[in-house]
Amino acid sequence: xxxxEELKKRxxxxxxxxxxxxxxxxxADNLEKKARNHLKRITNVLPEFDIxxxxxxxxxxxxxxxxxxxxxxxxxxxxxxxLLLSSFFxxxxxxxxxxxxxx
Numbered sequence: 001x002x003x004x005e006e007l008k009k010r011x012x013x014x015x016x017x018x019x020x021x022x023x024x025x026x027x028a029d030n031l032e033k034k035a036r037n038h039l040k041r042i043t044n045v046l047p048e049f050d051i052x053x054x055x056x057x058x059x060x061x062x063x064x065x066x067x068x069x070x071x072x073x074x075x076x077x078x079x080x081x082x083l084l085l086s087s088f089f090x091x092x093x094x095x096x097x098x099x100x101x102x103x
Contacts, residue, residue, distance in 0.1 A: 001058070002065045002072055003084045004028065010077055024081045035088035042091070052091040060087040 004025075011025035036054040064083055065072065072080070096097055 001061050003061060004032070005071075006072055007077060007080050007084070015053070021077050024077050028081050028084050031085055032088055035085070035092060038092050039088070050056050057088045060090075063083065 007021070007025040007028055010021040011019075014021045035057070039053045039057065042049060043051065061084065064087065068075070074081075
């Protein structure tokens with residue numbers, strides 16, 4: 001995934017004293033792994049539900065990256081962080097808010 005790779009690249013050369021790029025990358029990596037585990041539960045708990053597991057999130061990210069193409073590098077680290085995680089949490093959050101799948 002180019003978005004995560006870009007965050008990782010930036011984390012190795014932070015632009016400020018706070019090292020926000022490193023923090024964003026570590027948080028994104030950690031939350032993505034947690035989201036993947038959560039999304040695996042969806043088909044077990046809701047077998048009638050359309051496939052919205054981690055493969056769906058990967059496909060969403062693939063499409064975002066395809067649309068953005070070379071513009072990924074021009075986005076801020078915050079924008080990359082939000083794009084990546086929104087792809088993984090959109091389904092989980094919707095299911096939680098509707099009461100279909102509790103965390």
